Amino acid sequence: MSKFLQKINSPQDVKSLNREDLPDLAAEIRDALLNTISKTGGHLGSNMGVVELTIALHYVYESPKDMFIWDVGHQSYVHKLLTGRKERFHTLRQYDGLSGFTKREENEHDHWNCGHGGTSISAAVAFAKARDLKKEDYNVLAVIGDGSMTAGMAFEGLNHTGHLQTDMVVVLNDNEMSISTNVGGMSAHLSQIMTGQVMTKIKREIDQLLLAIPGIGKDISHYAHKLDEAIKGVFIPGRLFEDLGFRYIGPVDGHNTEALIDCFESIKDLKGPTLVHVITRKGKGYKVAEDEADVWHGASPFDIETGTFHKKASNPNYTSVFAQAMIDLAKEDESIIGITAAMPDGTGISKFGKEFPERTFDVGMAEQHAVDFAGAMALKGLRPVAAIYSTFLQRAYDQVVHDVCLMNIPVVFAMDRAGIVGEDGATHQGLYDIAYLRTLPNMVIMAPKDENEMRHMLKTAIYHDGPAALRYPRGAGLGVDLDPKMKELEIGKGEVIQDGKDIALIAYGHMVRPAEEVAAKLEEKGISVAVINARFVKPLDEELVLRYAHSTQCMVTLEEHSVQGGFGSAVLEALHKEPSERAFQVKCIGVGDLVVEHGAPALVRRDLKIDHNGLLETISDFYDQVMEISPVAGMGHQGNGNHNHSSNGNKENVANPPLRSDLRKSAIL
Numbered sequence: 001m002s003k004f005l006q007k008i009n010s011p012q013d014v015k016s017l018n019r020e021d022l023p024d025l026a027a028e029i030r031d032a033l034l035n036t037i038s039k040t041g042g043h044l045g046s047n048m049g050v051v052e053l054t055i056a057l058h059y060v061y062e063s064p065k066d067m068f069i070w071d072v073g074h075q076s077y078v079h080k081l082l083t084g085r086k087e088r089f090h091t092l093r094q095y096d097g098l099s100g101f102t103k104r105e106e107n108e109h110d111h112w113n114c115g116h117g118g119t120s121i122s123a124a125v126a127f128a129k130a131r132d133l134k135k136e137d138y139n140v141l142a143v144i145g146d147g148s149m150t151a152g153m154a155f156e157g158l159n160h161t162g163h164l165q166t167d168m169v170v171v172l173n174d175n176e177m178s179i180s181t182n183v184g185g186m187s188a189h190l191s192q193i194m195t196g197q198v199m200t201k202i203k204r205e206i207d208q209l210l211l212a213i214p215g216i217g218k219d220i221s222h223y224a225h226k227l228d229e230a231i232k233g234v235f236i237p238g239r240l241f242e243d244l245g246f247r248y249i250g251p252v253d254g255h256n257t258e259a260l261i262d263c264f265e266s267i268k269d270l271k272g273p274t275l276v277h278v279i280t281r282k283g284k285g286y287k288v289a290e291d292e293a294d295v296w297h298g299a300s301p302f303d304i305e306t307g308t309f310h311k312k313a314s315n316p317n318y319t320s321v322f323a324q325a326m327i328d329l330a331k332e333d334e335s336i337i338g339i340t341a342a343m344p345d346g347t348g349i350s351k352f353g354k355e356f357p358e359r360t361f362d363v364g365m366a367e368q369h370a371v372d373f374a375g376a377m378a379l380k381g382l383r384p385v386a387a388i389y390s391t392f393l394q395r396a397y398d399q400v401v402h403d404v405c406l407m408n409i410p411v412v413f414a415m416d417r418a419g420i421v422g423e424d425g426a427t428h429q430g431l432y433d434i435a436y437l438r439t440l441p442n443m444v445i446m447a448p449k450d451e452n453e454m455r456h457m458l459k460t461a462i463y464h465d466g467p468a469a470l471r472y473p474r475g476a477g478l479g480v481d482l483d484p485k486m487k488e489l490e491i492g493k494g495e496v497i498q499d500g501k502d503i504a505l506i507a508y509g510h511m512v513r514p515a516e517e518v519a520a521k522l523e524e525k526g527i528s529v530a531v532i533n534a535r536f537v538k539p540l541d542e543e544l545v546l547r548y549a550h551s552t553q554c555m556v557t558l559e560e561h562s563v564q565g566g567f568g569s570a571v572l573e574a575l576h577k578e579p580s581e582r583a584f585q586v587k588c589i590g591v592g593d594l595v596v597e598h599g600a601p602a603l604v605r606r607d608l609k610i611d612h613n614g615l616l617e618t619i620s621d622f623y624d625q626v627m628e629i630s631p632v633a634g635m636g637h638q639g640n641g642n643h644n645h646s647s648n649g650n651k652e653n654v655a656n657p658p659l660r661s662d663l664r665k666s667a668i669l
């Protein structure tokens with residue numbers, strides 16, 4: 001067991017160590033990170049890079065009174081280890097375990113829930129301003145990476161902080177990496193900054209020398225500062241931050257605990273906003289993670305000795321099928337372009353970029369810009385595919401509305417990670433995209449039943465003359481054969497997977513296969529089940545929905561999405577557009593009005609009752625309830641919930657009796 005880490009149960013314990021012991025503590029923390037993340041998976045590279053920085057912060061400041069606001073929060077594991085969560089660290093990102101991001105509910109040292117980047121400065125300046133308004137006394141520090149600093153929101157926070165001149169600190173953790181190599185002017189800007197403290201030291205020594213000159217020293221020092229400004233303007237572009245109203249300090253060696261502690265102690269009581277530029281190395285201390293920082297940003301379980309991932313045999317994942325489909329289509333059509341917001345590998349756009357570098361754009365962590373960039377490109381006749389996770393597209397909602405849909409611009413939104421994502425948890429679930437897109441004029445929205453249909457939908461979306469969005473889940477597909485040629489689907493048309501008379505299961509996207517599996521079980525019980533692949537939620541195949549609503553006793557909608565405003569809502573709306581001689585019995589299955597936390601997808605789906613057993617139970621119970629309300633022959637089912645065939649096994653064919661009025665209202669959901 002470790003010599004130092006084992007004694008640390010709070011930041012106070014960090015302070016009790018001698019400075020010369022801190023490098024050993026850092027080494028022990030790196031061991032703990034490797035030992036845990038090799039089992040649980042997680043953001044290894046980012047956390048290995050902030051070990052000394054986090055130690056220094058807790059050594060100098062008084063958390064939780066002093067507030068650390070981590071941007072994205074994927075690099076907060078060291079913070080968790082030092083704030084009383086060491087014993088639970090092995091539960092990282094596991095079901096019912098520690099979150100992979102900071103969470104207020106988890107610990108008093110976590111002041112801001114995160115997961116989406118760019119929010120830390122806005123939160124920090126607000127916390128600092130609240131402190132001042134309430135005449136309280138504590139330090140506030142935002143810790144933001146160079147990748148997250150490319151988020152527009154980060155600039156909004158910087159801009160306002162510079163205006164307010166609030167006493168706070170922004171620690172810019174610059175490892176020259178986003179998930180992949182960082183991109184954009186800011187990245188170039190930062191990498192120009194001279195490393196090491198040489199420049200800072202020289203400036204301080206000159207200043208002291210000049211001020212020591214009696215009489216004229218002050219004036220010369222003033223002019224030297226002017227000279228310094230000029231030099232900075234040329235060589236040290238920390239100038240950008242100073243022009244925004246920040247005191248710029250750095251760059252500081254982010255792996256030198258002494259230097260970091262000295263730096264934070266020297267700025268701790270400074271007035272106004274200070275930006276400390278820290279230079280770190282992503283993956284520090286684990287060579288493969290240093291050498292391939294993009295690969296090791298989000299590590300799946302691995303063997304520490306060999307640095308190899310424990311690969312689980314599985315079907316091709318949706319992302320790789322998407323990437324290949326993009327490549328195949330782009331070979332035929334040079335107007336197709338791929339756009340990602342700092343997620344080239346996660347979306348598969350990096351694979352597309354290897355084939356078509358000049359038609360591939362990584363805009364940084366800037367989803368809003370990505371959407372507008374796509375829209376304007378489309379107006380010039382290009383066919384942009386904006387590959388943005390369902391959850392991250394939330395960041396660009398008004399751009400989708402205002403800059404694409406209202407102008408009816410043909411942009412394709414390829415929303416990977418739709419549905420339950422698993423270990424990333426609440427902030428990353430793809431559970432809201434149907435609802436947030438379904439209200440938008442001109443938007444066509446679809447979801448494939450498998451990876452083969454996704455290819456057809458991608459082509460359909462690309463050649464649709466207006467905005468189109470397709471959603472598909474994280475991880476492996478069904479392993480179905482891929483049709484050699486992609487075809488365009490008829491927009492707004494669903495697919496009858498199997499016919500049936502008693503109950504219709506109308507499923508959306510990757511819930512079609514689970515619906516088929518439940519249907520097979522119900523058929524074993526003598527229930528005749530129709531299974532519909534809706535394919536489109538907008539425009540919905542209303543004719544198909546109504547046909548089965550009338551021809552069966554009841555209908556169940558299935559989606560891996562919030563039930564509120566999702567696919568089921570669209571079906572309900574369609575069923576009640578026109579008066580009907582009967583009430584429709586419809587059960588909408590999806591995710592209820594709740595926050596869906598982190599954990600293995602199978603466990604999360606089990607809890608949400610959208611796994612096989614949950615679906616089977618819910619649908620069976622619903623069907624029995626319907627039979628009790630309006631007992632009809634159908635397959636000879638009696639109202640008492642027992643299912644038996646008439647003596648000759650024929651299905652009595654009885655018209656659906658009208659529901660009693662008092663049940664009408666209860667028969668809808």
Ligand SMILES: Cc1ncc(C[n+]2csc(CCOP(=O)(O)OP(=O)(O)O)c2C)c(N)n1
Pocket residue numbers: 045046049072074075115116117118144145146147148149173175177178179282297341342343365366392395
């Ligand atoms: C709004 C948003 N878009 C995309 C992501 C995906 N993402 C997570 S971390 C990351 C890069 C972070 O880079 P940086 O801030 O430099 O941190 P590092 O991992 O290098 O320490 C990205 C793009 C996100 N979390 N939030």
Ligand SMILES: CC(=O)[C@@H](O)[C@H](O)COP(=O)(O)O
Pocket residue numbers: 072074115179297298346417421424474
């Ligand atoms: C922290 C962050 O937002 C990303 O690293 C995210 O965790 C990637 O998710 P995937 O692993 O699904 O690509």
Ligand SMILES: [Mg+2]
Pocket residue numbers: 145146147148173174175176177178182
């Ligand atoms: Mg970085």
